[in-house]
Amino acid sequence: MSKLSDKDLAQLMIKAQNGEASDYEALLTYINAFLSNYVRSKIRSNERAEDVVQEVLISIHKSRHTYDAEKSFMSWLLAIAHFKMADHFRNKHEKTTYALTDDIESQSLPVLELIINEEDRSRLIEALSEMDIRSQKVMSSLKLDGKKISEIAIEMQLTESNVKVIASRAYETLRIKLEKHK
Amino acid sequence: MKNQDLINNLTMDLRPVKVFKLKWQHYATCLAVGLFTTLAGLAISGVRFDLLETMKSAQFIIESLILIVLALASTAIALRLSIPHKQSQKTKYFVLTTLGVWFLVLLFFLLRSNAPMAGWGFTCLSQVLLGSVFPAAVIFFIANQAAPLSRALTGWVVLTSGTAFGALVAHFSCSMSNPLHLLVWHALPVVVIGVLGVFIGKLFLVKI
Numbered sequence: 595m596s597k598l599s600d601k602d603l604a605q606l607m608i609k610a611q612n613g614e615a616s617d618y619e620a621l622l623t624y625i626n627a628f629l630s631n632y633v634r635s636k637i638r639s640n641e642r643a644e645d646v647v648q649e650v651l652i653s654i655h656k657s658r659h660t661y662d663a664e665k666s667f668m669s670w671l672l673a674i675a676h677f678k679m680a681d682h683f684r685n686k687h688e689k690t691t692y693a694l695t696d697d698i699e700s701q702s703l704p705v706l707e708l709i710i711n712e713e714d715r716s717r718l719i720e721a722l723s724e725m726d727i728r729s730q731k732v733m734s735s736l737k738l739d740g741k742k743i744s745e746i747a748i749e750m751q752l753t754e755s756n757v758k759v760i761a762s763r764a765y766e767t768l769r770i771k772l773e774k775h776k
Numbered sequence: 777m778k779n780q781d782l783i784n785n786l787t788m789d790l791r792p793v794k795v796f797k798l799k800w801q802h803y804a805t806c807l808a809v810g811l812f813t814t815l816a817g818l819a820i821s822g823v824r825f826d827l828l829e830t831m832k833s834a835q836f837i838i839e840s841l842i843l844i845v846l847a848l849a850s851t852a853i854a855l856r857l858s859i860p861h862k863q864s865q866k867t868k869y870f871v872l873t874t875l876g877v878w879f880l881v882l883l884f885f886l887l888r889s890n891a892p893m894a895g896w897g898f899t900c901l902s903q904v905l906l907g908s909v910f911p912a913a914v915i916f917f918i919a920n921q922a923a924p925l926s927r928a929l930t931g932w933v934v935l936t937s938g939t940a941f942g943a944l945v946a947h948f949s950c951s952m953s954n955p956l957h958l959l960v961w962h963a964l965p966v967v968v969i970g971v972l973g974v975f976i977g978k979l980f981l982v983k984i
Contacts, residue, residue, distance in 0.1 A: 610790065611792065612792050613792035615787050615788075615790050618787055618790050619783060622783045622787065623783060626779050644779065647779060648779060651779070651782055651786060652782070653923075653925075653984045655786045656982070657860055657922075657923030657984045658793060659795055660795075660796050660859050660922050660923045662797055663795075666861075670861040672861075673860040673925070674925065677925040
């Protein structure tokens with residue numbers, strides 16, 4: 595996608611304010627691509643970054659009537675993006691996700707370790723079966739088969755970051771389930 | 777939901793909009809409403825009998841200036857907060873600083889006072905409260921036509937602005953000049969009601 599100038603974006607926004615759907619779609623598509631890179635440079639988790647980008651797109655839609663054609667479009671857009679990112683960090687999602695995905699392979703999993711050490715795989719398998727297919731695959735490969743993140747990523751045709759995010763969420767869900775079954 | 781699906785949904789939801797621009801007329805309307813409320817409040821409550829004499833006192837002059845700055849600045853800031861690229865974190869600190877200065881001034885005079893006395897102040901409290909309603913409602917209405925990103929912050933500043941006008945009514949009609957009375961029955965209600973604005977903002981301002 596070719597880079598659009600602030601003036602080009604402003605023109606697209608003005609047309610969108612007038613109800614021109616094709617221009618609006620082009621504008622949102624461009625903003626999506628721009629923001630995806632921009633937000634990912636600030637937020638490590640791909641899933642969280644995607645959430646923030648979606649929130650920004652929705653905010654743009656709801657507040658499009660406040661864009662003043664005489665002002666810079668990018669400053670208007672970035673004001674919304676920065677607010678949504680600040681909101682995200684305030685909710686501490688990033689810290690939690692980052693801590694969990696930092697070194698998921700060597701992370702201490704007291705409940706899981708106990709099960710594996712006692713060879714009580716049936717409880718783990720039962721808990722895993724209640725999760726979605728991708729999470730099952732990642733967690734069983736990681737903890738039962740002892741595979742590395744890089745190996746799982748290749749096998750499942752995902753990026754290592756994606757595998758880490760799936761694993762961290764699955765780990766948390768699994769931990770809660772297993773503690774309930776104790 | 778994938779981003780492309782969202783883009784498709786938003787595009788399908790597209791309608792022409794009337795562009796909202798913050799104009800001097802918005803500021804003027806809010807200030808006019810604030811001024812009208814203050815004058816109406818004074819007409820009902822009556823001006824303090826010793827106003828001419830009190831206007832010579834440093835405490836009264838400083839407090840008057842602070843209240844006027846707080847009312848005017850909070851109004852302008854509240855309106856700016858309703859436009860995404862016009863808001864700035866510094867504006868929040870300006871309101872906080874003005875409130876802080878007010879409290880410091882009152883504390884300063886309180887420490888110098890021989891006989892601090894809070895006294896009875898429900899009349900003052902009701903003036904601050906009632907005087908805030910109309911100005912705050914107008915600013916809320918205008919802000920809601922725009923797109924305030926932070927509803928909590930906007931709500932706080934709107935209510936601070938409204939109560940500042942109410943506090944002006946109390947300031948010019950209440951005959952008690954004791955710093956402790958001013959602190960408890962004039963300044964503190966402005967802060968407390970302002971904080972309530974955080975919740976009112978989240979309730980009534982449109983979520984962006």
